[in-house]
Amino acid sequence: MEAGEHDRHRLARKIDPRYAEGQPVRLVGAHNQVEAELIQSLLMEQGIPSMQRRARGFDVPEFLASGPRDVLVPASALQAAQETLMQSDLLSEQQAAPIAAPWRVMALLLVALAIVAIVIAIAARL
Numbered sequence: 299m300e301a302g303e304h305d306r307h308r309l310a311r312k313i314d315p316r317y318a319e320g321q322p323v324r325l326v327g328a329h330n331q332v333e334a335e336l337i338q339s340l341l342m343e344q345g346i347p348s349m350q351r352r353a354r355g356f357d358v359p360e361f362l363a364s365g366p367r368d369v370l371v372p373a374s375a376l377q378a379a380q381e382t383l384m385q386s387d388l389l390s391e392q393q394a395a396p397i398a399a400p401w402r403v404m405a406l407l408l409v410a411l412a413i414v415a416i417v418i419a420i421a422a423r424l
Contacts (some may be wrong), residue, residue: 314345320373326389327368331352334367337388344382346375366410 325348328334334350341348352358353366371379383389 307395312342313347317346317375318372320375322349322370322375323373325369325371325376326383327366329366331363331365331367334369337369337383340377340386340388341369341371341379341382344378346371346379346382348375356385397415 325408326337328350331350338348338350348369348371350367353368356365358365380389391420
């Protein structure tokens with residue numbers, strides 16, 4: 299067995315099956331690859347699998363290890379991963395709060411705009 303293959307098997311044995319379900323979701327952003335790998339190692343110690351990707355707009359090979367990264371975890375592990383990072387003081391409760399999806403924000407704005415338009419139409423008729 300090769301050394302790299304042995305390392306992969308060792309890491310795979312650390313993963314808690316409860317945390318391996320669901321689509322990858324963004325947990326936190328890291329400033330660079332080294333910070334992302336630190337976060338990943340903290341998560342792996344708790345049995346939480348993770349992966350990293352370059353943040354949008356920074357997917358340029360010339361950046362090498364620099365440039366921001368997103369750390370992703372399976373959906374079933376999101377809460378446990380947030381708690382792990384909060385205990386390590388790498389994530390605040392404010393950062394752990396879910397971010398509203400852009401389409402929801404747009405829908406709420408459209409509803410508000412429609413209500414304002416109706417109020418103006420009613421006021422114009424009076």
